[in-house]
Amino acid sequence: MLIAVLLSLVAALVAAIIAYATGGRGLKAVGWGAGTFLGSMTLALSMLTILLS
Template sequence: MHWDFRTRVLLVVVAVLLSLAASLSAALLAYATGGGGHQAVGWGAGTFVGMMTISLGMLAILLS
């Protein structure tokens, strides 16, 4: 199947939004369990990077 540019951009936007939701929940959980603000930011950033890597990897396989 041939994916046009608009579909690819929308799928990347969905991947970014899913990564943001996952990172926000990880940051909130880290903060709620007694970690400070720096720890929450670290957990959120790590989760965002991990989720984006997984999402873009799956999209690369799907769109190839």
């Protein structure tokens, strides 16, 4: 579980940095980071559920 959270945080940070570097403002970068975190966390938890069941 901890690995899933950490991987999702790294993915969100990378997405936010890319969004900010391409000319987006702060709120756009936060939105991209939050969306990426939500998506990657959902995928990671789904995979963990499938693998552990």
